[in-house]
Each structure stands twice: as structure tokens, then as C-alpha cells.
Amino acid sequence: MNHKRVRALTALLAASTTLAQAQTTLDLWHIQTTDNGKKIIQDAVNRFQKANPGVNVNVVVTPNDTYKTKLKIAVGAGNAPCVFMSWGGGPLYEYIKSDQVLDLTPFLSKNAAFKNRFLPAAWSAVTFDGKVYGIPAENTGVAVVLYNKALFAKYNLQVPKTWPDLLKVVATLKQHNVAAFSLANKAKWPGSMFYGYLVDRIGGPDVFKNAVTRTKGGSFADPTFVKAGQMLQDLVKAGAFVQGYNGLDYDSGVSRQLLYSGRAAMELMGTWELGTIKNENPNFLKNVDFFSFPTVPGGKGNANTVLGTVGDNFYSVSKTCKNPDAASKLLTYLIDDQAAQDRVGDNRLPPVKGLKVTDPLLQRIQQLVSKAPSVQLWYDQDLAPQLGELHKDTSQALLGLSVTPQAAADQMETLAKKILK
Amino acid sequence: MSLITPAKPVRVPSRTRQVRSQNWVAAAFLLPALLTLVVFLVYPLLSSFRLSLLNWNGLGNTARFVGLQNWADLLHDRVFLTAIRNNGVLAGLSILVQIPLGLVLAFLLDRAGRASRALKVLYFLPLLMSSVAIGTVFRSIYDPNFGPLNSVLRALHLDVLAQDWLGDPRLSLIAVIAVVCWQNVPFYMLLFLAGLSSMPAELREAATLDGATEPVIFWRITLPFLQGTIRSAMVLSLIGSLRYFDLVYVMTGGGPSNSSEVMATYMYRTVFSSFNIGYGAAISSAMFIIVAVVAGLTLRATRRFETEV
Numbered sequence: 001m002n003h004k005r006v007r008a009l010t011a012l013l014a015a016s017t018t019l020a021q022a023q024t025t026l027d028l029w030h031i032q033t034t035d036n037g038k039k040i041i042q043d044a045v046n047r048f049q050k051a052n053p054g055v056n057v058n059v060v061v062t063p064n065d066t067y068k069t070k071l072k073i074a075v076g077a078g079n080a081p082c083v084f085m086s087w088g089g090g091p092l093y094e095y096i097k098s099d100q101v102l103d104l105t106p107f108l109s110k111n112a113a114f115k116n117r118f119l120p121a122a123w124s125a126v127t128f129d130g131k132v133y134g135i136p137a138e139n140t141g142v143a144v145v146l147y148n149k150a151l152f153a154k155y156n157l158q159v160p161k162t163w164p165d166l167l168k169v170v171a172t173l174k175q176h177n178v179a180a181f182s183l184a185n186k187a188k189w190p191g192s193m194f195y196g197y198l199v200d201r202i203g204g205p206d207v208f209k210n211a212v213t214r215t216k217g218g219s220f221a222d223p224t225f226v227k228a229g230q231m232l233q234d235l236v237k238a239g240a241f242v243q244g245y246n247g248l249d250y251d252s253g254v255s256r257q258l259l260y261s262g263r264a265a266m267e268l269m270g271t272w273e274l275g276t277i278k279n280e281n282p283n284f285l286k287n288v289d290f291f292s293f294p295t296v297p298g299g300k301g302n303a304n305t306v307l308g309t310v311g312d313n314f315y316s317v318s319k320t321c322k323n324p325d326a327a328s329k330l331l332t333y334l335i336d337d338q339a340a341q342d343r344v345g346d347n348r349l350p351p352v353k354g355l356k357v358t359d360p361l362l363q364r365i366q367q368l369v370s371k372a373p374s375v376q377l378w379y380d381q382d383l384a385p386q387l388g389e390l391h392k393d394t395s396q397a398l399l400g401l402s403v404t405p406q407a408a409a410d411q412m413e414t415l416a417k418k419i420l421k
Numbered sequence: 422m423s424l425i426t427p428a429k430p431v432r433v434p435s436r437t438r439q440v441r442s443q444n445w446v447a448a449a450f451l452l453p454a455l456l457t458l459v460v461f462l463v464y465p466l467l468s469s470f471r472l473s474l475l476n477w478n479g480l481g482n483t484a485r486f487v488g489l490q491n492w493a494d495l496l497h498d499r500v501f502l503t504a505i506r507n508n509g510v511l512a513g514l515s516i517l518v519q520i521p522l523g524l525v526l527a528f529l530l531d532r533a534g535r536a537s538r539a540l541k542v543l544y545f546l547p548l549l550m551s552s553v554a555i556g557t558v559f560r561s562i563y564d565p566n567f568g569p570l571n572s573v574l575r576a577l578h579l580d581v582l583a584q585d586w587l588g589d590p591r592l593s594l595i596a597v598i599a600v601v602c603w604q605n606v607p608f609y610m611l612l613f614l615a616g617l618s619s620m621p622a623e624l625r626e627a628a629t630l631d632g633a634t635e636p637v638i639f640w641r642i643t644l645p646f647l648q649g650t651i652r653s654a655m656v657l658s659l660i661g662s663l664r665y666f667d668l669v670y671v672m673t674g675g676g677p678s679n680s681s682e683v684m685a686t687y688m689y690r691t692v693f694s695s696f697n698i699g700y701g702a703a704i705s706s707a708m709f710i711i712v713a714v715v716a717g718l719t720l721r722a723t724r725r726f727e728t729e730v
Contacts, residue, residue: 069693076479094696098481186587186674244565246677247588252557258566385478385696393500397678402590 024323025056026330027081031067031313032138034279036346040339048333055326075100080318082327083334088125088134088314089381090388095316096133102317103131107328114332121375122311122351125382136311137335140349140369141270143193143307144290151178151265159291161303163201163231166294170240173265180240182264184248184255185399188392189380191245193268194235195395196307196379197293198228204300205374212383214420220412229398229405231296236399246400253280260284268293270308271365275347290361292368306372309381311351390415466709472702479698491703501704504675504682505711507594511601511683512662518602520654523609524647528639530610531617541614548607556671559600563587563672590680593673597681601668605661609654616650617643652723659719663712684708 028045032038038061045057060081062070067085074080080100086092095101108115118136126134152159155176160166170180185191199208203224210218211225235241242264248254256273258264260281267273277285295303315334317327333339335350343350349362349369357363369375380388394411397403403411473491477484495501526544530537547555562570563586571583586596620643628638644651666685669675675682675690684704692701 072479072693072696091696094478095480098478098483100480186676188674188676242566244585244588246590247585247593247673248564249560252560254564254567263566385694389690389695393676393679396676400588400590400677402678402680 024054024326025058026083026321026323026327028057028059028083028330029062029067029071029081030059030085030315031062031064033061033063034346036342037138040342040346041334043342044333044336044339045330047336047338048330051333052326052329055323057330075318078320080320082321082323083315083317083330085313085315086134087309087312087378087381089377090384091381092126092133092314092316093128094385096128100319101133102319102321102324102328104133104135104317104328104331105131108132111332117352119310119351119353119369121369121372124375125309125311125377126314126316134314134316135331135335136314136351137339138311138313138343138348138350139272140310140351140365141272141308141312142310142365142369142372142375143197143268143270144292144365144368145266145268146259146273146288146290147266148259148262148287149289150287151262157265160294162294163296167235167238169265170235170238174239178262179242179258179264180266181235181242182255182258182267183241183245183399184250184252185246185396186249187251188396189378190250190255190269191399192379192392192395193307194232195228195398196376197268198231198296199224200305200307200376201293201296201301201303202227202231202299204302205305205376208376208379208382211416212420214416220416221409225409225412226405229408232395232398233401233405236401241399246396256280270312272312272348274361274365278347288361290364302373304368304372305374305376306368307376307378309377310369310375384419386419387412387415469702469709470706472699473706475699475702477698478696479692480696484699487699491700492707494700495703495707500679500682500687501684501707503679504684504687507681508663508665508683510594511598511665512659514598515602515605515658515662516655519605519609519658520651522602522606523654524613524651526606526610527613527617528643531614544610545607547604548611550604552604552667553671555600555604556668560587560672563596587673588677590677593677593681597669597672600672601665604668605658609658612650612654613647616647620646652720655723656716656719660712660716663715664708684711 028041030041032041042059045059049055049057068091071080071084071086075095075098086095092101122136123132126132126136147159151157151173155172155178157169157172158165160169173180183190196208203222206216207218207222207224210216211220211222212218242248242255242258255264255267255269256277259267271290274285274288274290277288292303292306295301315331317324317331321327335352340350340352340355344355344357344362347359347362349355349357349365355366357366376382380392382388383391390412394403394408398405398408474486474488475484476487476490530541530544533540562568565571565583565585565588568586570586574580574583584592587593624642624646625638628642633641664685665683666689669681669683670686670689673681675686679687685708688701688704688708691697691704695701
């Protein structure tokens, strides 16, 4: 063999290994599949790469439901991406318990200025045993009742403040052959919102928390859960929902089509829906307003308490990441001032303080969240995965009148006893 | 070695030696297939059984050995029992609908000869489409508010028949099975067409000369001739129905309230939504046992039937 060639090859090999040492590649997985969502993250990544030469970020975008499975398989196989997105709550806690997620508390205490930019409520879904495992970044997604102002005006309806008010609205709409609520409950989480709010309005925020943490005698068999189930079924029996609600698919947009066509007057949904409507049917948005879930007479809940998440989409660093420092630094770019403002431009409300918002609906969401005494994370995301799945099953069955409220509560409690210590 | 135990020279007859060397060649050729079988079938099967003995969320070293607990739970699991029942309904209706329909279509197309080419392609189309696409399309066809199915029924003044197809627990399973059948009939049609094409023309000619009518030919000649194909079709249909997943998952996700849950959708949810790998593995292992037993019994039963005829 030609010596020169060997030497050249060795040199090349040596050069490439030193290059490989200097270069770090970080994987970043997220689920922002819209063009704007993708661009906002890619821009943030570009700013990070410019400020940190030698660090490459490999961004992978996956649609929502596929993502859940994909992440789980990757983490289970020991191939977790350095930075990954989650919804916090029970599923994230599974990863934490399995020692797969980096504790960001030391990093945040070193970067106090960064930490203090966020609304305090934003940390609740990613804080476990006093430690923080994720950065809230994308949006404030809390459930509100969106309604068609024109329909309300046509039938002389007032925004309902209490449950009896709501039942009156339902009755009037029914007289006129309009469904009160649009609901696409095939995936079960949209219907779960009704149940979560009813539990809160009847029993206050602690009933659910105590049942989950098994403290202060908390239990899923608590009369509050049974009563919530009963009231949900009362609503069904009053004919409040569109036809076929338990079989309709939210992702395909049918629940919104029912609103657009005037066949349904309201929808209980996360505030992201306003952005979706703006993209899908900007004309209709002029007709849309929203109100908070009504109170229940004699209930302990506060009308200002919200169900949802302040921060919706949290970014965490995996323990298998070879360069956790760079990954932690990347987190700060994902929600820097520029990224926050870009998201506002995309009709979203990232959970940072002092956002400049001009859109009136966004402003009202901002107020709603700032005066909320507490934010309850979506039940299906807050609960441990097994319980969350059962909760979705039982709430769909309650809505389908195929289980009694007592039986649904008992099923939850039986499983809770088994898997929660 | 040979110093300690002196090897006795064994005289091998040359014929045996030849056979033995042939065996080696055969084994060498079979090895890749065998390896594939072991790596992709036997090993996963055994690890699935092993996993079914664990309580594990699938992440890291958190697995706990629980013995047969998952299996014991499975026997009392209302949802699993519902899923088995639904798989049974699916299998029964598949056999009752798909195979006769496939047979009739194949027979008619075969009789129609060359004229039927366009029809053949047309009937074959559903099999070429992806299940996800079919599921999505039929979801909108079934939509109770905007879907064409109910609109057509109402236009025909059959308002009574306009239903909440996928949202009503009493109808969801049947609504999904109808689509499953629509998708799979072409497969059986194809199977029977192949069977028919291997039928010697003399059989039919001789029968016609003897004055046999079409129905007689169908019942007395064609059907007995196809019995081997029918048997395979039944076994395939049974096994397929017991493992069914995709259309159910896309159209209803097993709901509402587990009314269209089948074993595979329940297994998928248990593993990927509930993070309960051990229990999911128990479900999939139970599925394996059920499918194996049912397939074995069907094969035996149809074989007996065949020897009786």
C-alpha cells in the first residue's frame, strides 16, 4: 500500500475524530406541526446555534398522537432525545420515576432571571417533590365555553353564570332545534373537561388533589365525584349535546364545523381553539366569545378556577443526554423574548410575565389566567397513565349514559387503591 | 480427546452418508429462514410471556416481578372479556359475510369470463386502499350530522334508519364490522377466483352434457372442488378477525365505552397509553393462545368435515 495514502487517510481520520469531539449534536423533539409553530422553534434553534458554535441541533417534528408512542419507545429503548416535549403531569412523572429526566432545579437556581420570567402557575405541571423537570413554553391552554354570539342574540340568551342558568340556555336552544354543546368525544379528553369542571365547581380544587395524593381521606368514591357524574348525565338527558358526540373525532374538525354551521351554539374547549378558528374560519371568529364554566349552587368551587395548563407543552432534558449543559441552555432559547413574542403573533399566549398582547380575546384569556386562584391540569394528563386512561373511559361512558355515576366513581377508586400508595 | 477415549471407527454405509450430507445441505438452506423465525417470532413470543410476569411501565429498571398476577387480573377484566366477545362477533360475521360474498362474486366473475375484467379491478379496489384511509373516509360517511349515509336515508324517508352509527354503543361494533367486511371481501374473492381457475373445464363440460343445471353444477361440483380453498379462507378469516386492529382503532378507538373494543386495541391502549407493559404483554400472550387454539380446532374440524364428504 502506498505510504502517502495511508498517512493521508490517518490524518483524515484524526481530523474527523477531533471534529466529532468539537461538534455536539442535540436532538430536539416537539409536536408543533403547523408552519408557524415549526418556524418559531427553528428560529430559536438557529439563534442558539449562532451563539454556541460547534453545537448542532437536530429538530424532529412529530404529530401529537404518534409522538406519545414514539417518545415512549425511544425512552424505553434508552435512545431518548436530549430535549423532548411533554404535557407534564402523570406521564412525565412516569419518566421521572424511571430516572430518565434531568432535574432542572440547579440550573434554574443559577439562572434566576430566566426562571422569574414565567407565571408562577406555569411550573405546577412539571414540579414533582419540589423539583422542576421542564420548561413551560408554548401556550396557555385553559378550558372555556366558546359560544356563538349571533345565536345567543337571536334567541335572547344571557351568558349563564350558574348551572341552572346553563340548563335554561340548553332548554331554549333545544326548542329551536339547536344543540347547546358541540362535542367530539371519540378521543375522550374533550368530554373529560365537563367532568373536571363539575368536580371543581361542586367540591373545590382539593377534592381531586386529595384523591390523587391519597391525603386527608381523599377518595375517588367521594360524593363530589358521584354528584359530578350525575350532573353530567343530567346535561346529557336535557339534550345538550350534538348528535353522535361520543363517536365524533375532534382532530378532523367536526365539532367546529357544527359551530360554524350554527347547529351547535357552544363548545367547552381549550383556548387554543380560538387560534384554530382564526386559521380555519376567520369570519366566524367575529361571532365568537367565551365565558368561564358556570358555578354550581351550593358548590365550594370558585368561578375563577380554571382547568387546563399554563404552559401547555413543556420541554425537558433527558438523563441520557451527553451534553446536558448545552441542552439546558437550549431550553432558554426556546422561550426567549423573541420566541415569546413570535408565539403571541401566532395567537398564542406563552406563560411569561409582561407579554405585549393586543388581540382582545387573547387579552381576556390573559386576565382569566392571572386572576385564577388555581389551575387544575387536565385530569387525563394529571393522573398516572393507567388512572388517566380509566378516567377517560369512565367519563365517556358517563356521557353515553352507559355507566352509573356511582359505578364510575367506584371503578376509579378501585384502581386508585391498587396503584397509588 | 482421542487419547482419553479412543474413537471407534464407525462404518457408515455409503447410502446413509449420502442422505446425511443431503440433510446438512437442506439444513444450511433452511438456516436463514429458521434464524428469521427465531429472531422475529419465537424470541418476541417468549419475551412477551416473560414480560407478562412483570409489573413494568416500560422505562428503565423499574420492573417488578409479580408472577401470574397479570394473568389472574385478566380473567376478571370486564374490558378484556368484552374485547374477546367482540372479536368473536367479528370472526363470526366475517365468516358468515365475507366468505359467501367472496364466493358468489368469484363465481359470477368466473362465469362472466373476459367481460368481467373491469369489474374484477373495481371489486378489488378496497383491498388496495390503506386501512387508515378507509377508516377516515367511513368515519365521515357515518357522521350523524354531516355524513352522506344519514342524508341518503333521510332523503329516502327512512329517517328511522338514520342512526348515530359510531357514537351509539349498540351500533358501533356492527358499523365497524360492515366496513371490515367491505374491505376484505375482495381478498376472498381473489382466493376463490384462483381456486376456480384451477378447476378443469372438463368437469363442467361433462356435467353440462349430462344435463346438470347451473345451480346443480355450483352445489355439486364447484363447491366440493373449492372445499380446500374454503377451509383455508375460514382459517385465515378466523385468525385475522381475532387479531384485528386497524379499522377499529381508526374509526372508534374501541369506544364508545369499550363497545367496539377488540383484544388488539385494548392491548395497544394498555401498553402505549396506560404505560402498563406487563399487563399489555399478558393480553397479547392471551391473544396468542386464543388464536392458536382456535386455529388448531378449526383446522381439525374442517379436516374431519373434508374426509366425511
